[in-house]
Amino acid sequence: MANARLNLPTRWLIAAAIVAGVVAGGAFGLYVMGDPSGNNAPQVAASGEDDKACAAKQDMATVAGAAARGEVAAMLAASPPQSLKALSFNAPDGTPMTMADLSGKTVLLNLWATWCAPCRHEMPALNQLQIDEGGEDFEVVAINVDTGTDEKPKRFLQETQVDALAFYRDATMGVFNDLKRRGLALGLPVTVLIDGDGCMLAHMNGPAEWASDDAKALIASVR
Template sequence: MKLLVLYAALAAGANPATADTGALMALAQGDLAKLTIHAEPRAMPDTTVTDASGGPVTLADYRGKHVLLNFWALWCAPCVKEMPALDRLDGALGGSDFEVVTITTGRNARPAVDKFFVKKEIKNLPKLFDPKMALMQAVGGSSLPLTILIDPEGREVARMRGEAEWDSPAALDLIRGWTGGS
């Protein structure tokens, strides 16, 4: 049944934003039902964060891809819990059309983040830093973890506060349906 609903959403018209929204609404089940899906995509800020070597990164660097953007922190227990699942999601579905982008926000020392990635065997996720919470504030974030789904045009289509099992069958179905992936 959910594939029929997804097909109808995708076939609903030439408007990719409508198809994206329809796919998300059809597949948001379980803990993913917490997704707030926007009727119209929203612009994302061009606030700069830094990569592990201190270089600048903006969300515009990911244009052309569907992005699952996740804000997290080392002190946030739900964030720490979901990071391995986010890593497995990116390992399973990441590529030229989809990427999981994680940004540690607030005061999280690079060596501590490096140690965490090693300890939890995080291999697929980028190490991006928003130490002054500038991007987090620019997107209107107020709690962690915060996950935002961004379309290939760089617009927010949905967001979720709180953790999820991002490598669950429901999450994999949701991402595949949203991105048109297999």
């Protein structure tokens, strides 16, 4: 059961996210609903040629789900895998880009905001994962979804000593809303594992210890 796999610190962080959602109010509302893992929403059925191609990768998604243990046990296999190539956000230089621009890389996509308490906890771990595993075939793509200017999220990264993650940005919350429409995002943080063809293989809501051996084994299972 998902509840049994969450340690006490993780449960506390998810509870903190709910409180943060009340404070943030209109932006996202409550962060986690139902089971504390946050993974209780149905996915949208595949459609379109890209989604059909991704749906054929169910075996890879199943492998990813089986590898999600320990610190990353809340990561669920996509069923079915679907294309996220069209997700759009800003590159580190501020120019528009899509997930298709990262073709050829396995990507751990993470959405975060400065007012998200669990995000503050897990960002250094995501940073360490990028240091340990990042390269030509893998990248942690952490997208900030604060509205307003870049000043606050950049200060957040300095305060948390996050220096290995590129500064991807979406001040419109379009990425979050897209994932929400697909039944993948219930709050922040939300994390999605995507292969080199832009196909989502696994997903989760809530924080995790991304610098752990469990997280590295999950990444290794699909590289």
